[in-house]
Amino acid sequence: MLKKLLSSFFILLLTTFSTSFVIACPVPALNLNDLEFKDLGVVKGVGSLPNEEYLVEKINEMNNLNIKANEIYIDKTQLTISYAKIIAKWNSLKFIGEASLNFTYVEKTVLSKVIKKKTLGEVENVSEDSILKAVNKVNSTNFTIEDVSVIPKKNNTGATLISKKQSNYVGDVDVSYYIKPEKEKWDLSTIRAEDKILRTEKNTYVEDVNIVAIEKIKEIWGITIEKNKDYTYDPDKNFKAPSKIADGKFEITSTSNSELLKANRSVTFIIPYKYKQEGENTLWKKY
Numbered sequence: 001m002l003k004k005l006l007s008s009f010f011i012l013l014l015t016t017f018s019t020s021f022v023i024a025c026p027v028p029a030l031n032l033n034d035l036e037f038k039d040l041g042v043v044k045g046v047g048s049l050p051n052e053e054y055l056v057e058k059i060n061e062m063n064n065l066n067i068k069a070n071e072i073y074i075d076k077t078q079l080t081i082s083y084a085k086i087i088a089k090w091n092s093l094k095f096i097g098e099a100s101l102n103f104t105y106v107e108k109t110v111l112s113k114v115i116k117k118k119t120l121g122e123v124e125n126v127s128e129d130s131i132l133k134a135v136n137k138v139n140s141t142n143f144t145i146e147d148v149s150v151i152p153k154k155n156n157t158g159a160t161l162i163s164k165k166q167s168n169y170v171g172d173v174d175v176s177y178y179i180k181p182e183k184e185k186w187d188l189s190t191i192r193a194e195d196k197i198l199r200t201e202k203n204t205y206v207e208d209v210n211i212v213a214i215e216k217i218k219e220i221w222g223i224t225i226e227k228n229k230d231y232t233y234d235p236d237k238n239f240k241a242p243s244k245i246a247d248g249k250f251e252i253t254s255t256s257n258s259e260l261l262k263a264n265r266s267v268t269f270i271i272p273y274k275y276k277q278e279g280e281n282t283l284w285k286k287y
Contacts, residue, residue: 030065032072032088032099037062040103046170049079050105055086058103071095081105108170111148111163115139120177126152131159134177186221188231188254188267195220198250198269206239209250213269223260230258242273 040062045054052069060067071092075085083102088095120134128150132143147167152159158176163169198216202208210227218224225231231252233239242248248271254261 029088029092029094029096031097032086032095033097035059035063035099038099038101040101042106043103044106044108044166044168046108046110048107049081050084050103052086055084055101055103059086059101067095106168108163108168111161111169111171111173114141114169115161115173115175118173118175120175122180123177124180126156126159126179131175131177135161135175183259185258185262186223186260187262188252188265191217191220191267196267196269198271199274200271201274203248203271203274204241206233206235206250209239209248209269209271210252213250213252216269225258225260228255230255230261242271244273247272 037059040055040058043050043054043058045051052072052074055074056067056069056072059065070089072086072088072095075087075098078085082104083100085098085100087098115135117138120131120138123134124130128145131150131152132145132148135141136143143161146164147169148161148163150159150161156179158174160172160174162172195216198209198212200209200212202212210233214225227233231254233250233252238249238251238253240246240249249268250271251266251268253266254263256263
């Protein structure tokens with residue numbers, strides 16, 4: 001009986017010891033010299049030389065690690081724009097040793113040092129392309145949407161340009177501008193009653209009346225509008241030839257994308273009936 005108790009006790013003790021050993025056994029520290037990728041390519045940062053933060057960010061990206069900037073330090077005596085030696089700190093639990101790194105360092109430019117003219121003047125609209133076009137024009141720069149994010153302000157009088165992480169720039173800049181006023185457009189519905197009367201002998205076919213109507217608009221406003229581009233009409237629904245008992249009618253409606261006319265406005269022209277010719281005078285009858 002005693003032997004069985006002692007045997008059970010030793011088995012329990014051994015199991016507990018083994019479990020505690022496994023739990024307490026630390027993960028081996030990684031030797032920095034064993035990094036798979038030590039040629040880092042392009043490293044970007046602020047200042048004439050890279051610091052721990054920029055190098056660690058690139059190391060982690062290329063080696064799929066999670067090194068913290070406070071776990072290593074740079075040997076400043078050997079630091080250049082293409083080489084650095086990093087050394088694990090003595091109290092780091094995850095890293096030991098040192099590593100020699102090669103790279104091409106690109107110093108980021110502060111946005112405000114490049115975008116010196118912040119009053120842009122007129123812009124077409126508040127799109128990124130339009131605002132950057134104005135920025136580049138007044139500052140003789142070549143910014144793209146790959147370099148900065150453009151955040152328009154609510155009042156549409158300015159925007160904030162924020163450098164993107166992957167770009168060669170850092171910081172942000174506020175710029176101001178005003179939106180180019182929309183080109184003045186003409187409203188068909190405002191044509192006066194006396195200008196809506198189309199006196200023409202060629203009033204049987206809609207195509208002939210259309211020509212007269214367009215000439216009338218040119219006479220009134222000095223613009224030449226084009227069918228389908230600036231206005232439309234349905235020959236069956238919007239035209240009626242004049243007769244001895246009733247005036248004719250011709251209605252046109254502006255298109256939604258006309259550059260000359262306000263969208264979706266209509267005018268109905270009146271076509272009087274020619275009822276008498278006296279010498280050189282034509283008498284028109286309007287009902």
